[in-house]
Amino acid sequence: MTDTPLIGRLVVCGVGLIGGSFALALRAAGAVGHVVGYGRTRAALERAQALGVIDSIADDWQHALAGADMVLLAVPVGQIAQVMADMAPHLAPGTIVTDAGSTKRDVIEAIYEKLDGQLARVVPAHPIAGAEKSGVDAAFATLYQQRNVVVTPLPENDRDAVERVTAAWQACGATVRQMSPQEHDRVFAAVSHLPHLLAYGLVHDLAGRANAEQLFSFAAGGFRDFTRIAGSHPEMWRDICLANRHALTAELDQYLAELAYLRALLIGNDGKALEALFAEAREARNRWADKAFPT
Amino acid sequence: MTDTPLIGRLVVCGVGLIGGSFALALRAAGAVGHVVGYGRTRAALERAQALGVIDSIADDWQHALAGADMVLLAVPVGQIAQVMADMAPHLAPGTIVTDAGSTKRDVIEAIYEKLDGQLARVVPAHPIAGAEKSGVDAAFATLYQQRNVVVTPLPENDRDAVERVTAAWQACGATVRQMSPQEHDRVFAAVSHLPHLLAYGLVHDLAGRANAEQLFSFAAGGFRDFTRIAGSHPEMWRDICLANRHALTAELDQYLAELAYLRALLIGNDGKALEALFAEAREARNRWADKAFPT
Numbered sequence: 001m002t003d004t005p006l007i008g009r010l011v012v013c014g015v016g017l018i019g020g021s022f023a024l025a026l027r028a029a030g031a032v033g034h035v036v037g038y039g040r041t042r043a044a045l046e047r048a049q050a051l052g053v054i055d056s057i058a059d060d061w062q063h064a065l066a067g068a069d070m071v072l073l074a075v076p077v078g079q080i081a082q083v084m085a086d087m088a089p090h091l092a093p094g095t096i097v098t099d100a101g102s103t104k105r106d107v108i109e110a111i112y113e114k115l116d117g118q119l120a121r122v123v124p125a126h127p128i129a130g131a132e133k134s135g136v137d138a139a140f141a142t143l144y145q146q147r148n149v150v151v152t153p154l155p156e157n158d159r160d161a162v163e164r165v166t167a168a169w170q171a172c173g174a175t176v177r178q179m180s181p182q183e184h185d186r187v188f189a190a191v192s193h194l195p196h197l198l199a200y201g202l203v204h205d206l207a208g209r210a211n212a213e214q215l216f217s218f219a220a221g222g223f224r225d226f227t228r229i230a231g232s233h234p235e236m237w238r239d240i241c242l243a244n245r246h247a248l249t250a251e252l253d254q255y256l257a258e259l260a261y262l263r264a265l266l267i268g269n270d271g272k273a274l275e276a277l278f279a280e281a282r283e284a285r286n287r288w289a290d291k292a293f294p295t
Numbered sequence: 296m297t298d299t300p301l302i303g304r305l306v307v308c309g310v311g312l313i314g315g316s317f318a319l320a321l322r323a324a325g326a327v328g329h330v331v332g333y334g335r336t337r338a339a340l341e342r343a344q345a346l347g348v349i350d351s352i353a354d355d356w357q358h359a360l361a362g363a364d365m366v367l368l369a370v371p372v373g374q375i376a377q378v379m380a381d382m383a384p385h386l387a388p389g390t391i392v393t394d395a396g397s398t399k400r401d402v403i404e405a406i407y408e409k410l411d412g413q414l415a416r417v418v419p420a421h422p423i424a425g426a427e428k429s430g431v432d433a434a435f436a437t438l439y440q441q442r443n444v445v446v447t448p449l450p451e452n453d454r455d456a457v458e459r460v461t462a463a464w465q466a467c468g469a470t471v472r473q474m475s476p477q478e479h480d481r482v483f484a485a486v487s488h489l490p491h492l493l494a495y496g497l498v499h500d501l502a503g504r505a506n507a508e509q510l511f512s513f514a515a516g517g518f519r520d521f522t523r524i525a526g527s528h529p530e531m532w533r534d535i536c537l538a539n540r541h542a543l544t545a546e547l548d549q550y551l552a553e554l555a556y557l558r559a560l561l562i563g564n565d566g567k568a569l570e571a572l573f574a575e576a577r578e579a580r581n582r583w584a585d586k587a588f589p590t
Binding site for chain 2: 128129130148150187188191192194195196197199200201202204205206207209211212214215216217218219221222223224225226227228229230231233234237238239241242245248249252253254256259262263269271274275277278279280281282285286288289292293
């Protein structure tokens with residue numbers, strides 16, 4: 001803890017699991033002075049204040065941004081362009097803006113369109129963290145510990161702004177990794193967005209069958225784990241899938257080619273190739289899981 | 296517990312997780328007198344005896360089957376035809392035979408081919424249970440409690456034989472459900488075999504990329520759950536996928552049609568339809584999971 005915290009005055013727009021946990025983590029690290037909450041729903045902000053996640057509630061952007069050192073936009077990706085348009089007239093040149101969106105190219109398009117006067121200080125980011133529950137009641141100070149946060153700086157960004165956003169996430173306990181927005185969107189299309197699409201698709205396929213009830217009555221633990229992400233928030237995942245639809249479609253096409261290969265092995269009764277493929281997958285999966293989730 | 300147990304002398308062929316847990320569960324229920332173990336690996340049988348899972352070890356089928364009331368074949372599906380051919384000459388008319396194979400049409404083909412003199416007493420079955428680990432050390436008496444066991448009787452089966460197999464699984468704490476082998480194989484193609492194929496395929500696809508290490512380094516909890524079944528045993532799943540390849544290919548084709556629809560929604564930027572599909576899937580998945588896995 002220092003005499004002058006890293007961030008004197010922080011504005012969190014969208015005080016849910018992600019925004020609320022950011023505020024709590026910075027508080028726990030002594031890295032923030034005052035936290036202002038802003039958002040669509042007054043009741044949620046009052047709840048956040050009662051929980052000690054935020055210190056005060058702003059009624060409009062003008063009051064929210066007065067004297068702000070940093071703003072975190074933790075709203076759904078589909079709303080971020082409108083939020084940027086609304087805040088732009090009230091943004092002082094020194095205020096740093098960052099976000100927590102799961103896709104980056106669309107957020108960056110919105111930045112160039114709505115915040116083009118502030119490009120030096122707007123640093124896109126994506127914390128790789130989440131939890132089963134959402135909303136400010138689910139927020140907790142250790143959500144970001146030992147998690148990755150991807151920062152995708154703009155060419156126009158001040159080095160100082162990138163460093164401050166990096167330092168803020170590091171103060172939350174996260175590991176910050178830089179990549180280009182294109183690379184970010186390709187990577188997450190592969191390891192996150194595609195699996196969500198596949199799980200939603202399988203459940204939707206089975207749920208529409210005449211014998212759906214029978215099918216589900218025989219589904220067991222493997223099905224439960226495979227489809228867990230099909231329990232994710234539909235609106236949020238609609239936004240992510242559409243925002244990243246070019247990279248996601250490319251990943252889906254590559255996966256369709258993989259399935260065509262598997263289909264050929266089944267039709268050809270090729271046990272040797274099938275077992276080799278399963279063995280390679282198991283080895284890669286277990287090597288990764290042992291490292292990423294040590295027991 | 297009765298004076299005369301349900302099964303006087305039980306033979307378990309393949310004393311691993313499945314066969315060992317069957318023996319332990321019947322013992323715990325007082326439903327078995329003496330358990331004979333038989334299998335390919337002497338060391339595994341000695342371990343099973345040391346653990347108290349079996350009472351004695353048979354050196355050949357002749358000794359194993361002498362005076363046997365019931366035989367459980369708990370070997371990999373790919374070996375079951377050979378096992379049946381080996382046992383057939385030593386099988387007495389009164390002995391009931393059942394199995395624990397994950398697919399049923401291929402097991403039944405093997406029965407008609409190898410045990411055609413005994414069709415009244417050979418009752419195919421499939422316990423829907425498993426665990427992360429395999430082998431007799433992983434066996435436990437409560438594995439089948441509140442699990443489904445599917446029995447797919449042959450038209451030639453004695454009613455008494457079906458009833459005894461049913462009673463044995465019920466003594467293990469399972470719920471026994473009857474269906475035709477065709478129906479069984481279609482249902483499990485949909486809710487078990489296809490998800491395994493899809494998870495293996497995704498991991499194999501990503502593991503073969505030039506940037507595989509980068510991709511895995513950003514994979515998180517959703518990916519872990521989705522791909523957990525890609526850690527399953529390659530030889531076992533090769534056997535299952537090939538044995539059930541007709542039903543599995545039909546399921547894969549229906550899923551490919553679902554993915555083609557999802558792809559069209561992405562390309563068409565159709566947020567409304569995408570959100571509706573995700574919402575339907577979430578609702579179906581959560582309704583099922585809340586019922587199947589109450590917390």
